[in-house]
Amino acid sequence: MTSLRPWREIAVPHEDVLKGTFQQAEFAADLSRVHAGTASPEYGDPVLFFKRTYITEGMRLLLDSVMKRITGAGGDPVIQLQTAFGGGKTHTMLAVYHLARGTVPAGDLQGIPPILDAAGVIDLPKARVVVIDGTKLSPNMPDGRGSINVHTMWGDLAWQLGGEEAYERIREADESGTSPGKETLADLLATYAPCVILMDELVAYIRQFDENKTLTGGTYDSNISFMQALTEAMKAVPNAVLLASLPESDQEAGSRRGVAALRTLEHYFARVQALWKPVAAEEAFEIVRRRLFSEITNTATVEAAGRAFADLYITSGAEFPRETQESRYYQRLVNAYPIHPEVFDRLYEDWSSLDNFQRTRGVLKLMAKVIHRLWKDGNNDLLIMPGSLPLYDGNTRNEAIYYLPPGWDPVVERDIDGDRAETTEIESRDTRFGSVQACRRVARTVFLGSAPGTPNRMVQGIEQERILLGSVQPGQQTSVFRDALNRLADRLYYLNGANNRYWFDTRPNLRREMEERKRRFDEKEDVIPAIAEGVKKAVAKGHFDGIHIFTASGDIPDDSALRLLVLPPHAHYGKREVQMATVCATEHLKKRGDQPRHRQNRLIFLAADADNTRLLIDHVRSMLAWESIVTDYKNNRIVLDNLxxxxxxxxxxxxxxxxxxxxxxxxxxxxxxxxxxxGGRVSTEFRWEDYVINPSAEKPIEEIERVLKENEALITEWAPIHLSSLLKRWFWKDGVAEMQA
Incomplete structure (x- = not known):
């Protein structure tokens, strides 16, 4: 552990992440702004763009196809980019944009030379690049280009390809709002080839056209016809390529008209397209690392950290998920550094299912805030883990709960993280947990793994093994975190657990109901009788002729029977100046009610520990509260679901x-x-001797008898010679040879 270095010493975040100056718009690659020259350098500068871009397998194949196409050596004429919201569609288009324009030699772009070699392309020609952004175009507001007003998508296409000269070829179609034929489009493309057409947010544009209504941008049908003609024309031009992005889901398509437009476009694209899905989940490691961190060069330290975690998982195999036992998990740890793979798994598998969580963009935005806060606070974890998430930070917390249904703010503040959270309170009282932030790390991990799935997931929550995976670091004991989880399950209001799975919910769990019911029970009328019943079960007769639990002195016989008196909780005992137990025991010893007691040596007392009494009373209140809940449920006085x-x-x-x-x-x-x-005589006064019994003894009454016998406070049998010696010492002396009992 001492040889391992925290992530902050190895992986330095980019300047914008360090300063917290990033904005969501910076993570959302804007094709139009890049084309207009107004984008930030990380997107507008080809060299910087490729330096921060990880070329995924899907992107590599796509770029290979585009290179071949614009050199006339094959490749697909039409490529549809259809993937989940935030899945990297526009980012992929930007890669094609910078590569095709050729403002920087392709050999100077990081990651591109191997693709050129694989494609067999020696000299990549500069291509004309057309960018049509559906969110920028207005269907009823012509766009002025010099002395010309462009009305339609096809007018915009022609203008970008060849200015006024190209526009004149389709002026009539543009001004009338009718689609040019595929032959006209093919001739236009061939004249200005090699060319690349990038169409983004196409559905967002077409869904604005109402049926049977003509706008300056044409009609719904004319725009659909144009897309059909364009996709057909692309096949006729060997060095022209079209890339278009379509949303993957109906929700992303927007309105009913948007869904209809999506279905129609999918139909026409399906006839000629090659379908690409740019980002695979495993490739997210490098995408996020390049965007958020500077280049990591200390590979030996990265590998050492990965090996330490992998060894921890293998050594404690049963404590962690099965996949951590495979050798490839070590490679995942190295590839994802400085972020733990479990963070990516939860965000890409669980959070990406949420409405509006934009997969890669959403991950980047959330993790940028996480990293900024951790860096600012001097976090020294070996990796950024689920248990590292700084949910105490308002910006991070707000970013996380933004994607969740209403009601999560009090869950985080009360149960999970922050100065007033129950986890913080527990850690402040128990240094075993506080020294490693076990409670907060466990709670954060449960939140990340369960919040997106509540309440609609078929199997709720995450397993204990996965909670440990997100919390424990090399050199730490898993038992501490298991105990922390158990403590949280017993204390938190919004944490639920069943079948080794745990989850947070915005609905308070039954613990809140239990805590409220605890206040209903009166200590004298309800709690003390319940304690008496529990003591009765714990203590059987044994050698005692009678066991009296919380019994008044007047009800205890004054006879020769050996009796054990259990004192009530308020008559407790400890190493303090005033002992309530001895005061109470003395009263019982000296008197039977109002009368003096004669056979005082027949009584032995069992007293509660002063430091444990309040805890016992609290636990009994909890038990009574749970009993009342179960009873009310069985009697149909409250409604609970099966779980x-x-x-x-x-x-x-x-x-x-x-x-x-x-x-x-x-x-x-x-x-x-x-x-x-x-002076050889027995004093009329007495003192109290105390003995401690072992609370873990299987049978308490036998432990009581053992302690009394060992200390000769209870003698059940005497050897004759010993008995004779005592009789001579105390009774058969001074000429007395016999006595009556």
Missing amino acids: MARNAETNLDTARRTVARTIRETYRWLLVPVQEIV
């Missing part, structure tokens, strides 16, 4: 076991009255 009902039963069983254990831990003081021998 909550099972949880209530489980919590009741746990509470009963806790009370039984706490009774043994609390009632551990034996008090025995002892008379001193002064």
Whole structure:
């Protein structure tokens, strides 16, 4: 552990991440702004763009096809980019844009030379690049280009290809809003080839046209006809290529008309297109690392960190998910550095299913805020893990819960992270947890892994093994984090658990109901009788003729029977100046009600520990509260779903076991009255001797008898010679040879 270095010493974030000056718009690659020359350098500068861009397998194949196409050596004429919201469509178009324009030699662009070699392209010609952005075009507002007003997509296409000269070829079609034929388009493309046409947000533009209504941009049907003609024309021009992005889901398509436009475009594209899906989940590691961090050159340290985590998972195999036992998980750790693969898995598998979470863009935006806060706060974790997420930070918390349904803010503030969170309170009281932030790390991990799936997931929550995966670092004990999870399951209001799975929910769990019910129970009328019942179960008769639990002195016989008196909780014992137990025991010893007690040596007392008494009372209140919830459910006085009902039963069983254990831990003081021998005579006064019994003993009554016998406070049999010696010492002396009992 000492030889390993924290992530912040190896991976330095980019300047904008360090300063927290990033904006969502900077993560959203804007093709139009790049084309207009107004984009930030990371997108507008080809060299910087490719330096921060990881070329995925899908992007490599796409660029290979585009290179071949614009050199007339094959390749696909039409490529549709259809993937989930934020899946890298526009980013892929930007890669094609910079490569095709040729403002910088292709050999100077990081990652491009190997693709050129594989494609067999020696000299990549400069191509004319047309950018049509559906969110920038207005269907009823012509766009002035010099002395010409461009009305339609096809007018814009012609103008970008060859200015006024090209526009004149389709002026009539543009001004009338009718689509040019595929032959006209093919001739236009051939004249200005090699050319690349990039069409982004196409559905966003076409869905604005109402049926049977003509705008300056044409009609719905004329725009659909244009797309059909254009895709057909591309096949006739061997060095022209069209890339178009379509949304993957109906929700992203927007309105009913948007969905209809998507279906129609999918139909026409399907006739000629090659379908590409640029970003695979495993490739997200490098995409995020390049965008958020400067180049990492210390590979030896990265590999050492990966090996330390991999060794931890293999050494404690049963504690972690099965995939961590495979050798390839080590490679995942290295590839994802300085972010733990579990962060990516949860964000890409779970959070990407949320509405409006834009996969790669959403991950970048959230992680940029996470990294900024961790860097600013001096975080020294070996990797950025689910348990590292700084949900105490307002910006990070707001970014995370933005994608979730309403109601998550109080969950995070009360149960998960922050100065007022229950996790922080527990850690401040228990240094075993606080030294490694075990409670907060566990809670953050559960949040990341369960929040997106609540309440619609078929199987809710994440397993304990995955919680440990997101929390534990090399050199730390998994048992500490397991204990922290158990403590949280017992204390938090919004944390639920069942079948080794845990999850947060915006609905308070039954614990809040239990806590409210605890206040209903009166200590004298409800709690003390429940403790008495628990003590009765724990203590059987044994050698005692009678066991009296919280019994008034007047109800305890004054006879020769050996009796164990269990004192009530308020008569507790400890190493303090005033002992309530000895005061109470003395009253019982000296009197039977209002009368003096004669056979005082027949009483032994069992007292509660002063430090445990309040805890015992609290545990009993909890047990009574759970009993009332289960009883009300069975009597149809409250409504619970099946899972909550099972949880209530489980919590009741746990509470009963806790009370039984706490009774043994609390009632551990034996008090025995002892008379001193002064000048050969027995003093009329007495003192108290205390003995501690082992609370873990299987049978408490046998442990009580063992302790009393070992200390000769209880003698069940005497050897004749020993008995004779004592009789001679105290009774058969001064000429007395016999006595009556």
